Amino acid sequence: MAKARDIGRRMNSVQSTRKITRTMEMVATSKLRRAQLQVREARPFADRLTTVVENLVTPELAELEPMLRQPDRIRRAAIILVTSNRGLCGAFNVNLIRKARALLAELQASDVETEFHVIGKKGISYFRFRNVDMAVTRTDISDSPSPDDARSLIDPLAERFVREELDAVYVVHAEFKSVMSTPPITRRLLPVYVPQERPSREPYYILDPSADVILARLLPLHLVSSTYRALVENAAAEQGARRTAMKSATDNADDFLTTLRRQFNRARQQEITSQLAEIIGGAEALKG
């Protein structure tokens, strides 16, 4: 049986861990609220822009506009993997990395030269440890990403796509479905999806300037907005995952503390009992 004092020491240590996880849970909750708002504000724009672009694009236009290039065969591709800078968020980063590795394996199996763009310390350190080459590593994207972050990320890739140095760009990030559900998903940013049959374009829009001029302006905006959305959703998902992880850590600490407290009391009582028995025994002996 452990000594009461030893158990007491363990209780202190669990208690201080609990304090940390509880604080992290609360911090994540408040950051989550802000990130959730950002996601809510980013969605309408991205959704409408996607609809508009899909409405405007026709296979004929796709041949004119370099950004709508539809390569017959994908030879070189880029994967953008978005992970978090901080840990302690459960399986969040592991799930993302697994998803990215699956995509990488799939692309390499079909002989596609693939380069890796990794955002977030967690993803970077994973692939560095495994000696996987990374074209770009970035840790400067914060908890609340801005459209400028997205632009700096996607613009060089879009340029290389136009110059035909790249044939596809994928992004792997966590989708923020709800606080409890943040599954990793893969989206293809480039080439832009072009519906095969001609859209009915109902109702008949007045286009001013013409569709190709509008598209030339909208496509970069569409790319940035999709990338921005990926970053924002990922940031919200990270906070959600961290909150869940920290909540269960705090709950575990609570359970553990209850068990320890019971053990502590039992040990303490036993010590007292044996001390009493000794004293009484001693007193009896002195009485003779």
Place this chain on the structure above:
Amino acid sequence: MDDTSRKLKVAVISPTRVGFEGTGDSIVVPAYDGLMGILYGHAPMMTLLGTGEVTVKNGSDVHRISVSGGFLQVVDNEVSVLAEEVGEPSSHGSGAGDAG
């Protein structure tokens, strides 16, 4: 037709935020080649935006939202202004001394 049914639905949004969402009698937007006014019953249209102020009039209320870059879509009396940047909205009642 009664008054309330002849209103435009207006949304001014940027990638980061929703600048304005509501109804209006008329809206003036800075299109790429000059200001453009839209009233109820406008034909479906898409155009590019320049830089300037979107003015939404609703009865005696006037909302002004500065926008820059982006895109305008009108369909079924719904006006969507998708701007690259959207500023803070400011509202004036009719008594604000703004002849607009």
